[in-house]
Amino acid sequence: MTMAVAPARSAGPAAPDPVAMFTSMVLIRVFEERMMELRTAGEVIGPVHPYVGQEAIAVGVCAAMAEVDSLVSHYRGHGHAIARGVDLDALTAELFGRAAGLCGGKAAALISDSRTNLLMSSGIVGAGVPVAAGAAMAAQVRGEPAVSVAFIGDGALGSGAVHETLTIAAVQRLPLVLVCEHNGYQAGNRTEEVYPEVSLLRLAEAHRVRAVGVDGNDVAAVAAAARDAVELARGGGGPTFIEARTYLTRFHLQFERPSSEVRPSDEMAAWRARDPIDTARQSPPLRDRLSDADVEAIWEQARERVERAVETARSSAWPAPEDAATHVWAEGS
Amino acid sequence: MNEVGLLDLVLEEEFTRDPNLVFLATNSPASLRRRFGSDRVRICAISEQAMTGMAVGAAMSGLRPIVDLNRASFAMLVMDQLVNHAGRMHYLSGGQYQVPMIVTSATRGRQQLGPQNEQCPYGIFMQTPGLAVVVPGSLRDACALLRGATRWPGPVLYFVAPELNRQRGLSAALAAAPLRFGEAAHLRHGDAATIVAIGGAVKVAADAADALAADGVHCDVLDPRTLVPLDTAALAASVRRTGRLVFVDDGPRSGAPAQILSRLLDEPGVAAATGGRIGFVCQPDVPVPSSPPLEEAMWPTEGRIRAEVQRVLGEPE
Numbered sequence: 025m026t027m028a029v030a031p032a033r034s035a036g037p038a039a040p041d042p043v044a045m046f047t048s049m050v051l052i053r054v055f056e057e058r059m060m061e062l063r064t065a066g067e068v069i070g071p072v073h074p075y076v077g078q079e080a081i082a083v084g085v086c087a088a089m090a091e092v093d094s095l096v097s098h099y100r101g102h103g104h105a106i107a108r109g110v111d112l113d114a115l116t117a118e119l120f121g122r123a124a125g126l127c128g129g130k131a132a133a134l135i136s137d138s139r140t141n142l143l144m145s146s147g148i149v150g151a152g153v154p155v156a157a158g159a160a161m162a163a164q165v166r167g168e169p170a171v172s173v174a175f176i177g178d179g180a181l182g183s184g185a186v187h188e189t190l191t192i193a194a195v196q197r198l199p200l201v202l203v204c205e206h207n208g209y210q211a212g213n214r215t216e217e218v219y220p221e222v223s224l225l226r227l228a229e230a231h232r233v234r235a236v237g238v239d240g241n242d243v244a245a246v247a248a249a250a251r252d253a254v255e256l257a258r259g260g261g262g263p264t265f266i267e268a269r270t271y272l273t274r275f276h277l278q279f280e281r282p283s284s285e286v287r288p289s290d291e292m293a294a295w296r297a298r299d300p301i302d303t304a305r306q307s308p309p310l311r312d313r314l315s316d317a318d319v320e321a322i323w324e325q326a327r328e329r330v331e332r333a334v335e336t337a338r339s340s341a342w343p344a345p346e347d348a349a350t351h352v353w354a355e356g357s
Numbered sequence: 358m359n360e361v362g363l364l365d366l367v368l369e370e371e372f373t374r375d376p377n378l379v380f381l382a383t384n385s386p387a388s389l390r391r392r393f394g395s396d397r398v399r400i401c402a403i404s405e406q407a408m409t410g411m412a413v414g415a416a417m418s419g420l421r422p423i424v425d426l427n428r429a430s431f432a433m434l435v436m437d438q439l440v441n442h443a444g445r446m447h448y449l450s451g452g453q454y455q456v457p458m459i460v461t462s463a464t465r466g467r468q469q470l471g472p473q474n475e476q477c478p479y480g481i482f483m484q485t486p487g488l489a490v491v492v493p494g495s496l497r498d499a500c501a502l503l504r505g506a507t508r509w510p511g512p513v514l515y516f517v518a519p520e521l522n523r524q525r526g527l528s529a530a531l532a533a534a535p536l537r538f539g540e541a542a543h544l545r546h547g548d549a550a551t552i553v554a555i556g557g558a559v560k561v562a563a564d565a566a567d568a569l570a571a572d573g574v575h576c577d578v579l580d581p582r583t584l585v586p587l588d589t590a591a592l593a594a595s596v597r598r599t600g601r602l603v604f605v606d607d608g609p610r611s612g613a614p615a616q617i618l619s620r621l622l623d624e625p626g627v628a629a630a631t632g633g634r635i636g637f638v639c640q641p642d643v644p645v646p647s648s649p650p651l652e653e654a655m656w657p658t659e660g661r662i663r664a665e666v667q668r669v670l671g672e673p674e
Contacts, residue, residue, distance in 0.1 A: 094418060127451035136450035143417050143454065148441055154410020155442065161411055162418035165379055165396050172414070185437075188404035192411070196399065351452040352486050354510035357538075357586070 040087035040247045042309040047322050048086075049079040049243065049301050052103045054326040055112070056274075058334065059102065059119060063278055067338070069121040070132035075103035077241075077273035080300035081205050082107035082175070084246025085266075088254045089173060094141040094163075096156040096174040099133055101145035104175055110137045116333035122340035129343045130351070150176065150183025153202065157189045160198040160257075171199045171257045173250075179210030181224055190231035190265070199257035201250065202228075202265045205240060207272050212285070228265030240268030241300040244307065271295035360463040360519035363527055365389060367500045368423070371507045372397070375421060378507060381408045382425035405431050409438040409460060413512075416458040417446060421507065429462040429516055430474045432482075443512040444487030459506045459513045464492075464556060465607050465645065466519030469652065472644035477556065479516045480612020483584055489513045489538055492613075494559030494580040496524040497533045498542065502582060504535035518557025518607065539586035543595075547575025550601035550666050553592060554580055555613055558638075558657045562605040565662035576666060584613055592617070593624035596631060601669045603636040605657045610639040636665040 056076050062068040075082065086107035089095070097104040105115055110126065118125030118135055126135050134145045143159060146152040156174035163170035180186050181204070193200045204224055208215050216222050228235040234256070238249040246268055253264035273296055275283035304310055305319060314322075365386045372378050372393050380389060380398045390398040401408050405426055412422035426432060432439070439460065446456050464477045482490045489509055493499035499521050506513040524530075544559070545552075545566040554562030559580045566576045577595045581587055596602050602621070604614035614637055621627045638657040645655045 094414075096414070125451075127449060127453070130451050131449050134449060136446070136453050138450070138453040143414060144442070144446060144449070146442065148437055151410065151437055151442060154407045154438070155414035155417070157407070158411035158414025158416070158422070159418040160414075161379070161399075162415045162420045165415075165420060184404075185406045185410060188402065188407040189410065191402050192404065192407050195402070351448045351450075354447050354452075354455040354457075356510040357489075 042244065042304070043313060045083045045087055045243050045247065046301070046304050046310055047326070048083045048107055049304065050322050051326045051329065052079045052082065052106050053301060054323070054330050055106060056102060058330050060274070060278060060282060062334065064281060066280070068119045071099070072278050073100035073133065073276065074272070074274045074278070075100055077295065077300070078205055078207060078270045079103055080243035080246050080304070081203065081240045081268045081270060084243045085173060085175070085203050085250040087247045088250035089171070092141070092168065092170040093254070094143055094156065094159040094170065094172045096143050096152040096159070096172070097145040098149070098152055098175060098177070099145060099147050100177070101133060101135065101175070105135060105137065105142060108140050108142055110135070110140055110142060112329065112333045113336045117337040117340045120337040120340065121342070122337055123343040123347070124340040128347060150180040150186045152176070153180065153186045154189040157193050157198050157200050160193070160200040161196070163199055164196070169258050171201060171254050173201045173203060173254070175203050175205060177210070178204060178206040178208070178215050178224060180204070181227055182210070182218065187227070187231065190228060190233050190263070193263040194232045197260065197262035200263040201253045201257055202263065203250070204265065204267045206267050206269050209272065209276065211276055224267050225265070234262065234264045235267065236264060237267045237269070240270030241298050241303055243300060243304050273299065360466065361496070361499060361517050361522045363496065363530060364499060364503055364517070366531055367503050371504060375507060377419065377421045379415065379420050379422045380425070381412060381422055383427070385425075405434040406438055409435040410442070412458040412460070413438055413442045413446065413456055416456045416512070417454045421457045423459045423461060426460060426462040428470070428474045429464050429478050430476045432460070432462060432478055432514070435460070439482070439488060439512070439514070440485045444485055447511060448487060455510050456512050457510055459515055461515045461517065464516050464518050466557070468519065469647045469649065471647035475645035477516065477606065477608025477612065477640070479514070479584055480608060480616050482514050483613060483616040487511065488585065489583065490585040491515045491538070491583050492556040493517060493521065493582060494542065494554065494556055496521045497526065497530040498536060498582055500530045501533035501536035505538055508535055509538060516556065520557040520560070536582070538583040539588050540582065541588035541591040542580040542582055543577070543591065544580055545570070545576060545578035547577055548599055549574045549576050550603055550669060551577045551579065551592070551595040551599045552603050552605055552662070552666070553617060554578060554605040555584070555608065557607045558605045561657055561659055562662055565659040565666070568659060569663055569666060574666065574670070581617070584617070587617065587620060589620050589624060593621055593627050596621060597626045600630045600632065601634045602631050603662070603665050603669060604639060605662055606639045607657065608640055609642050610637045611642050614639055634669040634671070636669045638662050638665045
C-alpha cells in the first residue's frame with residue numbers, strides 16, 4: 025500500500041479554549057436533563073440514552089477536530105452532536121419527531137448531519153466503526169487531510185466488526201481515531217462480568233493500533249489526547265485508539281419513565297465527586313478565569329438556549345404521513 | 358472478479374472513467390491493482406463486514422466503492438451493514454446522505470460447492486428497502502448492468518451466475534452500453550404462457566421456450582434483469598395477455614419467484630388473468646447438496662420447464 029501522507033498544512037484547530045469547552049459541557053448537561061424530563065412528559069419520542077457524566081469526552085474530542093473531519097456516533101449521541109456544533113433547534117425538533125428535525129423526523133436520536141460531517145449515529149453497537157474507517161479511506165484515496173473519528177462504548181469491543189476494522193485500519197494506516205468511552209457498563213452488565221479484563225488498551229494494541237488511555241472526566245486531558253491522535257492521523261501516522269474512562273451518572277436508557285437501574289451507591293458517589301463539569305470548574309484555568317457569577321451566567325444561558333430549542337420544536341409541524349415513503353431511494357434512481 | 362473474468366475488463370474501463378471508484382476485496386484483480394494502484398484497489402484481511410462497512414463510510418464520503426464478496430453465501434456475513442446501514446442511510450438521514458456502492462458476488466454454478474456456498478439469496482434482498490438488486494441473465498447484460506451499477510445513486514447488490522462465463526460474444530458483451538435498472542428483457546414472444554426467468558436460469562428457460570415453440574407452443578420469456586427495481590409493468594402486461602405464468606430460477610421458490618409473484622398479484626387484472634395457472638421451476642426450499650445425483654434435482658432443466666409450461670396450459674405432459 026502506498027501511504028498517502030497528507031500535506032502538513034494546519035487543518036487542525038487552535039488550542040481549545042477552556043471556557044468554550046466548559047460552556048459546551050454545560051449545554052450538553054442541561055440539554056440531556058431537559059430531554060429526559062420531556063421524554064417522561066411524552067414530548068420527546070423513542071428511547072433516550074442520556075450522556076450525563078461523559079460530557080468531557082465529546083467536548084474534548086470535538087475540540088480537536090477540524091471542519092473537514094468526519095464523525096460517527098451511536099445511539100447515545102446527543103452530546104457528540106452538540107459538541108460538534110450540530111444545530112440545536114434541528115436536533116431538538118428531530119427528538120420531537122418533527123418535520124423540521126435534522127432528518128425530517130425519520131431518525132429520532134439516530135441522527136446524521138451532513139453540514140458537520142456527522143455521518144451517522146448507528147443503533148447497532150460497533151457497526152459505525154467500519155463506516156468511520158471508510159470515511160478515513162476516502163480521505164486517504166483523495167489525498168485530503170481529513171480524519172475520521174468514531175465514538176464507541178466499552179461494549180463495542182464485544183463486536184467483531186470493531187476488531188476486524190482495527191486490523192485493516194492498522195495495516196492500511198487509515199486516518200482514524202476510535203474514542204472508546206469506557207463507562208464500565210454494557211447496558212445492564214458490568215464490563216468485568218463479560219470481558220476477560222477491564223483495560224481495553226491491550227485489545228487495541230493486539231491489533232497493532234496505537235492505544236492511549238486518558239481520564240475521560242478531565243476535558244483538558246481528553247482534548248490533549250485527541251489532538252495528538254487527530255494530528256498524527258492527519259499527518260499519515262495511522263489510527264489511534266483512545267480509551268477514556270468515565271461513568272454514566274444517570275442511567276443507560278429511558279422510555280416513558282426514568283430508568284429504575286440500580287448502581288452501587290459508593291461507586292455512583294465516587295464518580296459524582298469527579299463530575300466532569302465540576303472538575304473543569306475547579307481546574308486552574310477556569311478557577312482563575314471565571315467567577316461564580318460567570319459560571320451561573322453560563323448555566324443560565326444554556327437553560328435559555330435549550331428552552332428556545334424546545335419551544336421551536338414544539339411549534340414545528342409534524343411530518344406529513346406521505347413523507348414516510350420519501351428518501352427510500354436516492355434521486356436519480 | 359469472482360467467476361466471470363470479463364467483468365474485470367469492464368471495471369478497468371469504469372475505473373478510468375470515474376476516479377471515485379475504489380475496489381475492496383480479499384483478492385483483487387492483479388491488472389486492476391497494477392493500473393490503478395493499491396490506494397484504489399485494496400486487498401483486505403478476511404472481514405466481509407469491515408470491508409462492507411468501510412464501503413458504506415467511503416460512499417457517504419464521496420467515493421463509489423465496490424466490494425467483491427466472492428460467493429453470495431458471504432452476503433449473510435454482512436446483513437447488518439447492507440440492511441441496517443447501506444440500504445437505510447439515505448432514509449435515516451432524511452436524504453442528506455447517499456450511499457453509492459456495489460457489492461458483487463457469484464451465485465450457483467455446477468461446481469459442487471454444496472449447501473453453504475451454492476446460494477441464490479437475491480430474493481432475501483427484495484424485502485430490504487433501499488438496496489437495488491441486480492441479477493444479469495446473460496454475459497452481455499452482466500457487463501451492461503455492472504456499468505449501470507457504477508452510475509446508480511445508491512447501494513447495489515450484484516449477483517452473477519458463474520454459468521454466464523460459458524457464454525460467447527465477449528467483445529460484444531464488453532461493448533454493451535450501460536443498462537438502466539428496472540427494464541426487463543423480452544427474450545421470446547408468444548401468447549401461450551409467460552416465463553419469468555432469472556439469472557443463470559435465463560438461458561435454459563429460453564432454450565425450453567424454443568423447444569416448446571418447435572411444438573407450436575409459443576411463450577413469452579422475460580428476464581427482469583433487476584429484481585429491485587422490478588419492471589412490474591412489463592411482466593404484468595405479459596401475464597395479462599397470456600393468462601399463464603411460470604417462474605424459472607436457480608434460487609429457492611420462496612425467494613425471488615415468490616416475491617415477484619406477490620408484486621404481480623397487486624397489479625390490476627393479473628390475478629384474474631392467471632386464474633391460479635402459476636408454476637415454478639426452481640430450487641426447492643432445501644439447501645443445495647454436493648453429490649451430483651442429489652444436486653441434479655436442484656436445477657431448472659429444459660425438460661422440467663417444458664413440463665411445467667404444459668401443466669399450466671392444462672395439457673397432458
